[in-house]
Amino acid sequence: MSTTDGTCGAISRTVDFPAGWDGACTPFDSIDTPTSIRVAPTRLGGCEPVVSQVPRATFTWNLMAKACGSLEPMEPCADRTQICVPDDLTPTPGFQQCVFKTGDADACPMGYPQLSNFYSGVEDHTHCTPCTCRRGPQSACSARVHVYDDAICTNSEHDLHPAPEEAPCSAVVGSPSQIASAEATFDVNDPGSCTAEGGQLYGTPKLLGSATLCCRDVE
Numbered sequence: 001m002s003t004t005d006g007t008c009g010a011i012s013r014t015v016d017f018p019a020g021w022d023g024a025c026t027p028f029d030s031i032d033t034p035t036s037i038r039v040a041p042t043r044l045g046g047c048e049p050v051v052s053q054v055p056r057a058t059f060t061w062n063l064m065a066k067a068c069g070s071l072e073p074m075e076p077c078a079d080r081t082q083i084c085v086p087d088d089l090t091p092t093p094g095f096q097q098c099v100f101k102t103g104d105a106d107a108c109p110m111g112y113p114q115l116s117n118f119y120s121g122v123e124d125h126t127h128c129t130p131c132t133c134r135r136g137p138q139s140a141c142s143a144r145v146h147v148y149d150d151a152i153c154t155n156s157e158h159d160l161h162p163a164p165e166e167a168p169c170s171a172v173v174g175s176p177s178q179i180a181s182a183e184a185t186f187d188v189n190d191p192g193s194c195t196a197e198g199g200q201l202y203g204t205p206k207l208l209g210s211a212t213l214c215c216r217d218v219e
Contacts, residue, residue, distance in 0.1 A: 008036045008169035015182070023143070023184035025153035030180040037179075038169040039145050047133035047194030059122045059205070065213060067100055068092075098215035108214030120209025131198040139192030147172075147179045 002014040015028045077084040091097045099112050108115045149156040156176055172179070 002038050002040075008038065008171070011038070017182070021184070023186070025181055025183040027151035027181040030151075030178040032178050034172050034176070034179055036169055036171045037147065047135065049131040049133050049196070049198075051131050054128075056124065059124075063116070063118075065116065065118050067098070067213065068095070096215040096218060098213045101212045101214075102210075103212065104210045105212035105214070112214035112216055114215040114217065116213050116215070118211050118213065119207040120211075121207075122205050123208055124203075124205040126201060126203035126205060129198045129200045129202065131196065133194040134197050136193040136195060140188050140190040141186070142188040143184050143186050145182055145184045148181045148183075149176050149178055151180045153181045153183045 002011045013031060015031075017026055075084055076082075085097070096114070098114075099109065104117055105115065144159055146153070147158045148154065158172055158176070158179070
């Protein structure tokens with residue numbers, strides 16, 4: 001808001017209202033014998049996405065395994081393409097007798113029916129598309145500014161009518177000795193709406209270091 005010389009002449013003094021002003025009574029250093037006032041236009045702004053940094057998910061394992069090699073000698077079987085395990089080999093308490101294969105396997109050899117796939121880690125390159133706002137119906141805004149002689153918005157009210165695209169100048173009726181506060185009310189306050197878009201997740205985490213353990217049933 002600014003006062004002007006004479007009737008809507010050059011700007012003589014400007015009063016800035018707080019950012020995000022909701023129209024509540026706002027005092028300012030008094031302006032003596034104002035003759036005309038120009039009020040900046042109301043503004044129709046666009047929607048802006050409120051973006052927060054989402055922490056990347058952490059991965060945990062439901063089952064973990066520790067594999068140890070046997071100190072018992074592994075002798076060739078009658079079929080030289082296979083390795084035979086002694087029948088009297090007893091696993092340490094808490095362990096099972098298993099065979100191991102690097103990579104994923106879908107089936108286990110005879111005698112080792114319990115199949116489990118394990119991995120050493122996870123590689124995660126997933127990402128989300130940027131968040132945007134799609135404009136909806138046109139918004140509308142029209143306000144009325146009231147200026148007062150005192151600092152608490154109670155004495156000698158004068159109305160001003162800013163428009164969305166103009167900065168109209170109005171003569172101050174009644175020739176007040178000063179103005180020292182202002183408040184505003186909306187005649188029309190339709191902010192419209194926007195539709196949130198974006199934020200789609202792309203990519204799939206990749207399991208690393210696959211291994212397969214096939215174990216005997218626990219007796």
